Amino acid sequence: MTLLHIDSSILGDHSASRALSAEIVARQAALHPGIEVVYRDLTIDPALHLSGAHMAASQGAQVEDASLAADLATGGAYLDELLAAEIIVIGAPMYNFSVPSQLKSWIDRIVVAGKTFGYTAEGQLQTLLPPGKKVIIASTRGNIYGVGSPTEALEHQESYLRGVLSFLGITNVTVIRAEGIAFGEEAKQAALSKAREQIAALAA
Numbered sequence: 001m002t003l004l005h006i007d008s009s010i011l012g013d014h015s016a017s018r019a020l021s022a023e024i025v026a027r028q029a030a031l032h033p034g035i036e037v038v039y040r041d042l043t044i045d046p047a048l049h050l051s052g053a054h055m056a057a058s059q060g061a062q063v064e065d066a067s068l069a070a071d072l073a074t075g076g077a078y079l080d081e082l083l084a085a086e087i088i089v090i091g092a093p094m095y096n097f098s099v100p101s102q103l104k105s106w107i108d109r110i111v112v113a114g115k116t117f118g119y120t121a122e123g124q125l126q127t128l129l130p131p132g133k134k135v136i137i138a139s140t141r142g143n144i145y146g147v148g149s150p151t152e153a154l155e156h157q158e159s160y161l162r163g164v165l166s167f168l169g170i171t172n173v174t175v176i177r178a179e180g181i182a183f184g185e186e187a188k189q190a191a192l193s194k195a196r197e198q199i200a201a202l203a204a
């Protein structure tokens with residue numbers, strides 16, 4: 001069994017989502033003895049923005065540029081890691097109301113027509129991913145975005161991730177959330193404690 005652990009925060013050792021994603025992985029490893037953990041830090045080796053050259057390469061054009069070739073290899077590795085993993089843990093802070101651009105670049109490489117999804121001739125969506133994948137998201141954000149709150153309409157982080165995963169046929173998604181982190185140290189610690197209680201209660 002394989003677990004893919006992804007981090008996308010730019011804040012290194014100061015990151016709340018990195019702390020929580022590591023704790024989620026430790027909990028899952030305890031629940032699944034012998035599980036293989038593959039770690040991908042998207043800030044160390046982020047994929048480039050998609051370009052016309054990427055699209056041309058995907059249509060079979062010869063790749064002569066070494067940096068494009070290396071980037072295509074990175075994107076291919078993202079995809080292989082996703083295909084191989086039964087459990088995926090994603091550290092996903094909210095940046096400017098959505099996910100970090102490094103995480104968006106990862107999504108751009110895993111939502112690929114003909115590889116992870118397709119359409120039938122009748123226009124029906126089909127997932128091409130192996131079934132049974134489970135995702136746990138460590139969601140962190142400075143403000144709060146509850147239903148009915150003034151900021152609800154700006155919530156494009158968890159809802160976006162859930163939408164993309166659902167599009168790929170992954171509906172077993174759990175969100176561990178620490179929000180209101182920007183409201184001061186006390187609020188931050190309370191949010192992290194609540195998230196840690198949820199992590200301790202995670203099932204296999």
Ligand SMILES: Cc1cc2nc3c(=O)[nH]c(=O)nc-3n(C[C@H](O)[C@H](O)[C@H](O)COP(=O)(O)O)c2cc1C
Nearest residue numbers: 009011015016017093094095096097140141142143
């Ligand atoms: C570049 C940047 C953009 C941010 N944008 C938002 C935002 O739009 N809404 C929000 O509630 N918090 C925002 N925050 C606060 C973060 O979501 C919060 O600090 C969270 O803890 C970040 O997770 P991390 O510590 O794992 O990076 C932003 C923080 C950074 C660094």
